[in-house]
Structure formats: structure tokens, C-alpha cells
Amino acid sequence: MSESPIYLDHNATSPPHPLVLEAALPLITNHWGNTGSAHSLARAPHAVVEHARGQLAAWAGARPKDVVFCSGATEANNLVVLGAEGRVLCSATEHPSVLEAVQLRGGTVIPVDCHGRLDLACLEEELSQGAGLLSVLAANNETGVLQDTSAIYELTRAAGVPLHLDCAQLIGRHAAPECWDYMTVTGHKAGGLKGAGALLRRQGQALSARSHGGGQERGFRAGTLNPAPIASLGVVATLVHSPQVRIQRDRLEAACVALGAHVSGSGAPRLWNTCNVVFDGIQSDMLVVGLDLAGVCASAGSACASGAAKASGVLLAMGIQESALRLSLGWSTTAQDISRAIEAIQVVVARQRALGSESWQG
Amino acid sequence: MARVVAAMSGGVDSSVVAALLHEQGHEVIGVHMKLHDAPDPDKAGHCCGLDDALDARSVADRLGIAFHVLDLRVAFQKAVMDDLTKTYLAGATPNPCIQCNGVLKFRVLLNRALALGAESLATGHYARITPGPGLARAVDHDKDQSYFLFPMSHEALSRTLFPLGDMTKAQVRAHAHRLGLVTANKAESQEICFIPDQDHGRFIADQHPGLDGSGDIVDSSGRVLGKHKGYWRYTVGQRRGLGVAAPFKLYVERVEPDTKRVVVGGAKGLWHEGLVASRWTWMSRPAPGEPVMARIRHNGHLVSARIDDGEKLVSVRFDEPVWAVAPGQAVVLYQGDQVLGGGWIRRAVGDQ
Numbered sequence: 001m002s003e004s005p006i007y008l009d010h011n012a013t014s015p016p017h018p019l020v021l022e023a024a025l026p027l028i029t030n031h032w033g034n035t036g037s038a039h040s041l042a043r044a045p046h047a048v049v050e051h052a053r054g055q056l057a058a059w060a061g062a063r064p065k066d067v068v069f070c071s072g073a074t075e076a077n078n079l080v081v082l083g084a085e086g087r088v089l090c091s092a093t094e095h096p097s098v099l100e101a102v103q104l105r106g107g108t109v110i111p112v113d114c115h116g117r118l119d120l121a122c123l124e125e126e127l128s129q130g131a132g133l134l135s136v137l138a139a140n141n142e143t144g145v146l147q148d149t150s151a152i153y154e155l156t157r158a159a160g161v162p163l164h165l166d167c168a169q170l171i172g173r174h175a176a177p178e179c180w181d182y183m184t185v186t187g188h189k190a191g192g193l194k195g196a197g198a199l200l201r202r203q204g205q206a207l208s209a210r211s212h213g214g215g216q217e218r219g220f221r222a223g224t225l226n227p228a229p230i231a232s233l234g235v236v237a238t239l240v241h242s243p244q245v246r247i248q249r250d251r252l253e254a255a256c257v258a259l260g261a262h263v264s265g266s267g268a269p270r271l272w273n274t275c276n277v278v279f280d281g282i283q284s285d286m287l288v289v290g291l292d293l294a295g296v297c298a299s300a301g302s303a304c305a306s307g308a309a310k311a312s313g314v315l316l317a318m319g320i321q322e323s324a325l326r327l328s329l330g331w332s333t334t335a336q337d338i339s340r341a342i343e344a345i346q347v348v349v350a351r352q353r354a355l356g357s358e359s360w361q362g
Numbered sequence: 363m364a365r366v367v368a369a370m371s372g373g374v375d376s377s378v379v380a381a382l383l384h385e386q387g388h389e390v391i392g393v394h395m396k397l398h399d400a401p402d403p404d405k406a407g408h409c410c411g412l413d414d415a416l417d418a419r420s421v422a423d424r425l426g427i428a429f430h431v432l433d434l435r436v437a438f439q440k441a442v443m444d445d446l447t448k449t450y451l452a453g454a455t456p457n458p459c460i461q462c463n464g465v466l467k468f469r470v471l472l473n474r475a476l477a478l479g480a481e482s483l484a485t486g487h488y489a490r491i492t493p494g495p496g497l498a499r500a501v502d503h504d505k506d507q508s509y510f511l512f513p514m515s516h517e518a519l520s521r522t523l524f525p526l527g528d529m530t531k532a533q534v535r536a537h538a539h540r541l542g543l544v545t546a547n548k549a550e551s552q553e554i555c556f557i558p559d560q561d562h563g564r565f566i567a568d569q570h571p572g573l574d575g576s577g578d579i580v581d582s583s584g585r586v587l588g589k590h591k592g593y594w595r596y597t598v599g600q601r602r603g604l605g606v607a608a609p610f611k612l613y614v615e616r617v618e619p620d621t622k623r624v625v626v627g628g629a630k631g632l633w634h635e636g637l638v639a640s641r642w643t644w645m646s647r648p649a650p651g652e653p654v655m656a657r658i659r660h661n662g663h664l665v666s667a668r669i670d671d672g673e674k675l676v677s678v679r680f681d682e683p684v685w686a687v688a689p690g691q692a693v694v695l696y697q698g699d700q701v702l703g704g705g706w707i708r709r710a711v712g713d714q
Contacts, residue, residue, distance in 0.1 A: 286432075286474060286478070289430045289432075290478055292428060293428065307430070307431035308431040309433060310433075351477060356477075360437075360473055361470065
């Protein structure tokens with residue numbers, strides 16, 4: 001393969017944006033001091049972290065002091081779900097870092113409809129029985145389906161239950177939701193660096209620390225801050241996406257539909273970058289391998305520890321039994337990338353259909 | 363050079379296969395089959411543990427080749443795990459390794475490799491593919507695995523590479539050290555990979571809770587000598603674990619699923635003059651009466667034999683009696699190093 005691979009897996013992680021590199025590299029090469037130190041070398045990294053805090057707060061419509069930086073979205077999700085008082089609720093299409101934490105707490109999982117949208121009647125019923133937290137993935141990592149966070153918030157506020165929104169896939173791509181009590185973000189899905197995330201909370205919402213020690217982040221999250229990815233998270237909060245990428249996503253999706261694919265969550269508003277498609281009769285793990293060999297990086301949803309693709313709980317919750325191919329675009333995706341990807345998909349799907357998937361099962 | 367899928371278990375043999383093909387300039391795609399959920403993820407040494415997948419991936423990363431894990435648990439459950447249970451419940455002795463090769467590797471995985479645009483599938487088996495295509499014993503007769511490979515179709519043989527068939531184990535390990543592979547010193551995988559403690563009796567009981575297989579241990583005249591806790595725990599020729607006192611050594615002669623009886627007797631009753639086998643795969647079928655060599659278990663002696671002209675059921679008659687023919691196992695026929703074909707043993711033909 002002489003050409004570099006076409007990267008269509010931005011919902012896993014994304015290539016660093018040039019503005020991110022500009023902001024982050026000096027923190028690795030020169031301004032490597034500990035933000036908590038008392039000497040001059042702490043000043044530059046400390047200033048950068050506080051600047052990023054302000055950028056993030058501005059995007060989210062929050063106060064800088066309400067931002068708790070941590071290692072990533074998983075830690076932020078665990079922090080709020082495991083720390084909540086009382087019964088915790090979440091949707092059936094949450095990221096595992098929420099779903100498993102809720103299950104660990106013996107919480108309640110609320111179903112979604114066939115489009116992947118939270119069942120509001122069920123939610124209202126559950127809220128009426130009392131709860132300490134509802135956690136909802138604002139933009140789904142597998143399907144891109146956007147929840148109606150305003151309608152959800154109306155219900156939670158009326159019930160007096162705090163609402164946590166996981167916005168890991170939203171930041172850098174979409175305006176922040178207005179109504180929330182807690183919010184999770186990370187920068188690396190939209191041009192930022194891996195290794196930082198944040199939990200935001202509205203004034204007055206309780207939070208109990210999961211890690212203890214150095215007193216960083218007002219005691220809510222002990223541990224030395226990691227300025228380079230934190231700076232990148234601040235930059236990502238200021239990025240505005242180009243409408244060009246939506247046009248490319250729609251073109252890619254139309255090409256898949258022309259090959260007979262079904263689009264998951266097509267009945268709901270979706271993030272502009274995500275294309276989740278089911279090709280009848282072809283297992284998506286084979287499509288992912290075939291596309292990889294053809295120079296296209298794609299995903300079949302989440303993977304287990306060994307690297308094998310797992311059945312998607314998100315799609316099952318939507319009533320979709322088949323395995324799906326996830327193609328997720330981002331700031332670096334070009335029209336030429338999509339043209340090449342469409343060609344590769346056509347070739348791989350045709351070959352795998354011709355060589356019969358029924359012979360792959362024994 | 364060609365695109366080749368290398369099945370990478372995480373052991374030394376398949377690691378060396380991937381490395382050698384890569385060295386020869388092929389476009390090698392490493393594939394690890396996830397076959398079952400390892401009962402204890404911290405327990406190393408069985409083929410589907412996480413450690414093995416990670417070892418395979420380390421080797422692929424070091425070589426700089428593509429690597430993917432394919433989830434084949436459903437196919438494995440059906441073709442290998444369920445087959446093992448079904449065969450024991452029918453009073454016979456299954457051979458899961460042959461089932462795994464015949465169905466998982468050289469049907470399911472091979473078909474997937476072809477669908478990925480590969481020309482062939484390479485594995486770390488010690489056996490050779492000869493022009494024709496035919497199947498032959500490995501140069502290293504002590505390591506030879508051709509017995510496990512007889513169900514390979516003509517099509518499968520023409521699409522398969524066994525790069526280790528011309529090598530000794532020592533040569534393979536030397537290559538692994540030369541290439542600096544992390545798997546160079548790994549121990550051989552053993553026995554049934556999905557039953558780490560090899561207690562198949564408990565495995566079957568776990569699969570079918572509530573199933574009562576207990577019954578009598580009897581001699582050939584029907585006299586009750588003792589009781590057992592599940593007839594599927596016994597296999598023809600077994601001597602240990604009978605729990606019956608006798609003036610001479612007792613062996614399992616026969617397992618009767620209908621009556622749940624385990625029939626035992628002296629060694630004399632286990633010398634068999636022949637067998638009847640079904641579901642044959644032929645690479646090159648010998649004429650009736652033509653002298654061939656037969657093997658009825660892996661690493662078993664080759665004994666001279668002749669077959670009849672049966673179609674679905676073929677009788678194999680040994681020139682001299684052989685010990686403990688076990689229904690459910692395979693009989694594989696050879697001429698020199700060449701495999702002529704093989705079938706699944708239905709019943710022994712005794713000398714009584």
C-alpha cells in the first residue's frame with residue numbers, strides 16, 4: 001500500500017489539529033514544569049491550563065471554576081456516576097464507561113426507540129420513583145444520534161434529578177447543549193490529544209472525589225495535571241467545523257445505501273460526521289478487515305480486550321441485530337478521501353458478497 | 363508476492379510461519395481466531411486466552427504486518443464444543459482437534475481469507491502439501507500432525523501453506539530466536555484448549571446440568587461390578603478411574619449410552635482386527651485389498667491394513683490386531699509419507 005491510509009475512525013480518536021499542535025508542543029518541549037510548583041517554571045504551564053479552562057467554560061456556558069480536569073472522558077464519567085447519591089439512571093445506548101458504572105451501582109437502564117432516542121415516557125416513569133442522577137450520551141459514539149437534551153432536562157428538572165450529559169463526541173463538532181447539571185468532555189475525538197478530559201458541574205451540584213492526594217482541581221481530582229492535552233482540549237472547544245464535512249458524510253452514506261446498506265439511526269437527528277451502516281449478510285468485522293487491507297480505517301463498534309469486534313449493545317438497544325460498519329469523519333477528511341473510500345467499499349463489499357458470508361460461519 | 367493470511371495462535375509455530383512468509387516477501391495478514399471465552403483469563407497456556415492474542419499481536423507488530431482478531435466463537439461452539447459433548451453422549455470418543463482443523467481452520471477461516479482477497483491460508487501445522495494436491499507427513503515424523511488434517515478438501519489443500527512441514531521443531535525454535543520473537547520459548551499447547559483442566563466429564567455435566575448419566579459398570583457377561591457417575595466420562599481402552607477391584611487389570615471395552623452401562627474386561631477383549639468408518643475424505647483412494655498403513659490415534663503406530671470397496675461405510679482390516687479402537691476417533695491411511703484418506707471410526711471389529 002503506497003498511499004497513506006484514509007482515516008474514517010474519528011469517533012475513536014482523531015489526528016491532532018494544527019492549532020492543537022501549535023498550542024501543545026511547547027508544553028512538551030519547553031514548558032514542562034508542574035503546574036502546582038511554587039517556582040518560575042510552573043508559571044507558563046499553569047497559565048496555559050487556566051486559559052484552557054476558560055476556553056472550555058466559554059464553550060459549555062459554565063464558570064471556569066466548575067471545570068474539573070482529569071485523564072479523559074472515562075474517568076469523568078466514572079467520577080460523576082460512581083460519586084452520585086442515590087439510584088442512578090442512564091440510557092441503553094451509553095458508552096461503557098457510564099453503562100458499566102451504572103450497572104456496578106445497581107442502577108436502572110432506560111430503553112431507547114428504534115432511532116436510538118431515549119424513551120421519554122419510560123424516563124418520566126423512572127424519574128417519578130426518585131433518582132440521584134440521570135446520565136445521557138448527548139451524541140452517540142457509534143451512530144451519531146443526538147438526544148433531545150432540552151426535553152430530557154425539562155423532565156429531570158421537574159423531578160429534581162440532576163442530569164449528566166456525556167459530550168465526548170460533541171465538543172469541537174457542535175454547539176454545547178444549554179441544559180445540564182454535569183457534563184463530560186474530552187478533546188481527542190475532534191483534533192485534540194489523548195490524555196485529558198474534564199467533568200463540568202453547575203454551581204451547587206455535589207461531587208465526591210474518587211482520587212485523593214495532592215489537592216489538585218479543588219480537591220475533586222488529585223493528580224498532577226497534564227498540560228499538553230489539557231491545552232488541546234481548550235483549543236478543541238474553540239473549533240468550528242466546516243460544513244464541507246457533512247456534505248462528504250452524506251455522499252459516503254448515499255454510496256453505501258446504493259450498495260444496499262441500511263443507515264442506523266436515520267430517523268433521528270445525527271451528528272454530521274458519523275455514518276453507521278448495516279450491509280445485509282456481511283459481518284462488519286470482515287468489512288473492517290477488508291477495508292483495512294484496502295487502506296481505509298473503519299470500525300465495527302467496540303472491541304473486546306483481545307481485539308475481536310463485540311456485538312454492539314447500542315444497535316441491539318435499537319432493535320438492530322446485525323453488525324454495523326462505522327465510518328466517522330473529521331476535520332482532516334477531504335472529498336478525495338471519500339472518493340477513494342467509496343471505491344474501496346464498493347470493491348470490498350462486492351468481493352465479500354461474491355464469496356458468500358454463509359461460508360464464514362461453519 | 364501473494365497476499366497470505368497466517369493463522370496466528372500466539373504460539374511459536376505460527377509466529378515463525380508469519381515471520382518466514384513475511385521474510386519471503388509475501389503480504390502477510392496475521393489473523394488470530396477467538397474461539398471461546400477462556401474460563402480463566404489469568405491462566406496462560408490454552409489457545410484462546412488473552413495472553414495468546416496479545417502474544418500474536420506482539421509478533422505481528424514486530425514484523426510490521428497487519429493483524430486482526432476474528433470472533434469465531436459461534437462456529438467453534440457448534441463444530442467443536444457441541445460436537446465433543448454430542449459424541450461423548452453417544453458413547454464415543456471425540457477428536458476436537460480434527461473438528462477444529464476440518465471446520466474452523468480449513469473451511470471457515472479459509473473462506474474468510476479468500477473473501478479478504480488472500481491467495482492462501484498458512485498455518486503452523488507440521489505436515490506437507492504435495493503436488494496434486496495431496497497431504498503428506500511432516501519431515502519431522504515425531505511432530506507430524508497429518509492425522510489431524512485428513513478432512514481437508516481438495517480445494518482447501520490447494521489454498522493452504524504448511525511452511526513448517528519440512529522443518530524440525532528445533533529448526534523452528536532457532537528461527538524464532540533468530541527473529542527475536544517473543545513466543546520463541548513458549549511451551550507447546552496441550553490437549554483440549556477449551557477444557558483447561560482436561561476434565562471433560564465435568565465440562566459435559568456443566569453443559570447439561572441435570573443430565574443423569576450414572577449407571578453400572580459391568581463385565582461382558584453383564585455382571586455388575588460397580589457404579590459410575592456418568593458414562594460419558596469413559597473411553598475405550600481406559601484403565602484408570604474405574605474404581606472396581608479385580609484380580610486382573612480391567613479396561614473399558616465399550617460404552618453403552620442406551621443402558622448407561624460401561625462394559626469392562628481384560629486386555630484380551632481390546633485387541634481388534636479391524637474397524638468400520640464413515641464420512642471419509644479421500645486424497646487418493648487405494649484399491650480394495652491393496653496394502654496400506656493405518657493409524658487410529660495421533661502418534662499411534664502405523665499398522666499395515668487393507669480396506670474393502672464400501673462407499674459410505676468402509677471396512678479397514680488390520681494385518682495384525684491393534685489395541686483399543688475407539689469409535690469417534692479417526693482412522694487415517696498412509697502409503698509411505700502420503701496420506702491416502704481418512705474417516706471417522708463407527709465401530710471396532712473384534713476378534714472375539
